[in-house]
Amino acid sequence: MKIKVVKDEIAGGKEGLRVFEEAKQNGANVFGLATGSTPVTTYNEIVQSNLDFTDSISINLDEYVGLGPDHPQSYRYFMQTHLFNQKPFKQSYVPDGLNKDPQTVSKEYEQLIQEHPIDLQLLGLGRNGHIGFNEPGTALDAKTHQVTLTQSTIDANARFFENENEVPRYAYSMGIGTIMQAKEILIEAYGENKAHAVAQMVEGPVTTDCPASVLQQHPNVTVVLDQAAASQLTKKY
Numbered sequence: 593m594k595i596k597v598v599k600d601e602i603a604g605g606k607e608g609l610r611v612f613e614e615a616k617q618n619g620a621n622v623f624g625l626a627t628g629s630t631p632v633t634t635y636n637e638i639v640q641s642n643l644d645f646t647d648s649i650s651i652n653l654d655e656y657v658g659l660g661p662d663h664p665q666s667y668r669y670f671m672q673t674h675l676f677n678q679k680p681f682k683q684s685y686v687p688d689g690l691n692k693d694p695q696t697v698s699k700e701y702e703q704l705i706q707e708h709p710i711d712l713q714l715l716g717l718g719r720n721g722h723i724g725f726n727e728p729g730t731a732l733d734a735k736t737h738q739v740t741l742t743q744s745t746i747d748a749n750a751r752f753f754e755n756e757n758e759v760p761r762y763a764y765s766m767g768i769g770t771i772m773q774a775k776e777i778l779i780e781a782y783g784e785n786k787a788h789a790v791a792q793m794v795e796g797p798v799t800t801d802c803p804a805s806v807l808q809q810h811p812n813v814t815v816v817l818d819q820a821a822a823s824q825l826t827k828k829y
């Protein structure tokens with residue numbers, strides 16, 4: 593793992609842009625993307641850059657089941673707002689949250705990734721070490737699947753919805769095995785509340801207790817951290 597510790601997430605966004613630029617110069621054309629607060633500074637940098645994705649393909653990690661592209665909490669909506677409206681791709685794929693048949697969605701998404709192998713996958717890190725919606729305990733070789741959200745995730749999301757009943761109970765997510773097939777991985781983490789998960793991911797044993805620890809077994813991973821997220825690492829990087 594190449595570990596880069598920077599001052600803050602603004603600097604992290606610039607580092608993220610550099611990884612995208614380098615990958616593109618080396619011929620990358622299929623980009624795996626993530627939502628959440630972590631990649632926002634990288635997306636901002638990409639939007640302001642000269643990078644052109646009009647011949648490229650993007651494939652997102654996950655989506656809530658039941659939310660369509662017009663729902664402000666859907667991941668498709670997030671991607672449109674933060675990246676695609678300003679930096680269009682030739683094709684941008686997000687799992688179809690309106691399709692309630694998990695077998696079909698999972699099979700078709702895996703087929704899509706077979707047809708367009710991911711050159712560079714961007715990831716954020718959950719406080720509990722999750723990547724995508726793959727919570728601790730998920731099999732490390734799983735492919736795209738439907739995930740049942742935990743009550744704590746449902747509670748945390750409730751503030752974005754009119755009432756708790758509207759909060760999605762399920763999501764579609766690439767599996768850890770799917771993520772590991774990407775040729776290159778960029779994972780970013782910012783803030784002190786990620787410090788424990790970062791230490792487990794980088795220096796802990798490879799275990800389903802910390803899904804991101806499996807990235808130690810991938811041959812080409814860059815980890816971009818701010819100082820707070822790096823604060824529980826014991827070695828100097």
Ligand code: F6R
Pocket residue numbers: 625626627628629630631653654715716717718719722723724725
């Ligand atoms: C997002 C995703 C999640 C987030 C993670 C961190 O598509 O799959 O794994 O990357 O939960 O979220 P933030 O960046 O909001 O701290």
